[in-house]
Amino acid sequence: MSILVIAEHSNSTLRPSTLNAISAAGKLGIDISVLVAGHGVSAVADALAKCAGVTKVIVADSGKLEHHLPENTADFIASFAKTFTHIVAPATAFGKNLLPRLAALLDTQMISDVIDIISADTFKRPVYAGNAIATVQSSDAIKLLTVRTTAFDAVATSGGSASLENMDTSSVTVPANTKFVGAELTQSARPELTAAKIVISGGRGLGSKENFAIVEKLADKLGAAVGASRAAVDSGYAPNDYQVGQTGKIVAPSLYVAVGISGAIQHLAGMKDSKIIVAINKDPDAPIFQVADYGLVADLFEALPQLTEKL
């Protein structure tokens, strides 16, 4: 068995999702190569070489791979993919964009959002917004998986001693018809939502963008990340990358505090694997209370400032 993990990174820094993907790969076997495809990625490659469980770091450094466009990245990976039995990527926007394209080039039915690895060909994944868990067995020669990052612990970023191998990138093409125009990333000093130990999320109950600040205040007090329900995002209270749910991010922190969130199926799909769930809502019948370990029926505009002050 030889496994390829596709690293997610910003060219200069490794994204934590990669550490979870390596951990998932470790359940498949011990021969784990990690591909760093990008431009100016030597720091990322060095960091990966130190990660526990990594055998080899394959570096593909080219200006043509800088923006991780799947149009040429998938072609490039497909050119050497057949030497591996498994290809694993994190089920993030990056992995979800790239891996199905690669899968089709390899004529493989990939498996999305794996939460458990039963054996080399059998995997568990949530379907129907997490309301059912499917166990599937693959008959493809190469298994392609994206893995749910919150379902696998991150590997340690030290203790490893992987070899580095530079790949010839002269065969990489410039994407014929796709151009990266620009990015507009949300600036935040808080921990990353999907990796945070504590997440405080606000919903429609906040009522306005200004009021959302009381959620942020509590988050800062606890060193937590801030999340939001779809209703809060659609109403413009919070940016879209804060959204937790089936169509947003999946989180599984130690503590999830849902403030003014009713608890629709779509939202629960993104947070119901949190260790402890706290709900603060003035509606005692809100569905969120059915999954909350601790529920407080109260006006959030009174309870939240109190909570922030007393912590």
Place this chain on the structure above:
Amino acid sequence: MKILVPIKRVVDYNVKIRIKPDQSGVELTNVKMSMNPFDEIAVEEAVKLKEKGLASEIVVVTIGAAIAQDVLRTAMAIGADRGILVTTPLATDLGGLEPLAVAKLLQKLVEKEQPNVVIMGKQSIDDDSNQTGQMLAALMGWPQATFASKVEKVGDTLHVTREVDGGLETVEVGLPAIVTTDLRLNTPRYASLPNIMKAKQKPLETIDSATLGVDTAPRLKMIGLTDPPKRSGGIKVASVDELIAKLKNEAKVI
């Protein structure tokens, strides 16, 4: 610009699903079905482009049992010009027709219809795979702009703003291209009664998937479908002080 919009009939998003006792799948008998929400957004976006004079024709396609034509009629009531139903005896939610097979069937239709752009949902809310658009793009060798929250025609290209984990990203794709829709792209309109009546007169072609020459045999075997682990019922606390005490002493999370 001709637009092809693949859509899917799925269990309505409000339905609380039930797993069949033999774990083979989800109970679909007598369950409310509707158009996949992301696909409604795709149809709406196509109609908007047509209203702006940027699109000439909108063709909607669905793959499924004969009854799946009801979502084609819905799409035509929203503003699509004609529909194609590709019939298959396979299940389309789980354990039957898989995203790769769907992408290959769609490839045949794209080759036949020659659209300039394919707009489709980023994922279906039953199988939750988020694969088909990317796979179709690969099979066609076309650019892909996934998770779109804004689509603008700029000259002969589309500028698509994509929802990525850190915020937003914009790519320029030349045509023909595949765009997959995220929720914030638009708010789908309701079909009016006159438009629903008119949609009944619009052309609907039926194609047997077996005639398209695609191997649709499943690559994945469904071993079983089970309920997710249940969370044990929690308690209600009376005050902020009690909540803090519980989190500190009982749950030990702060």
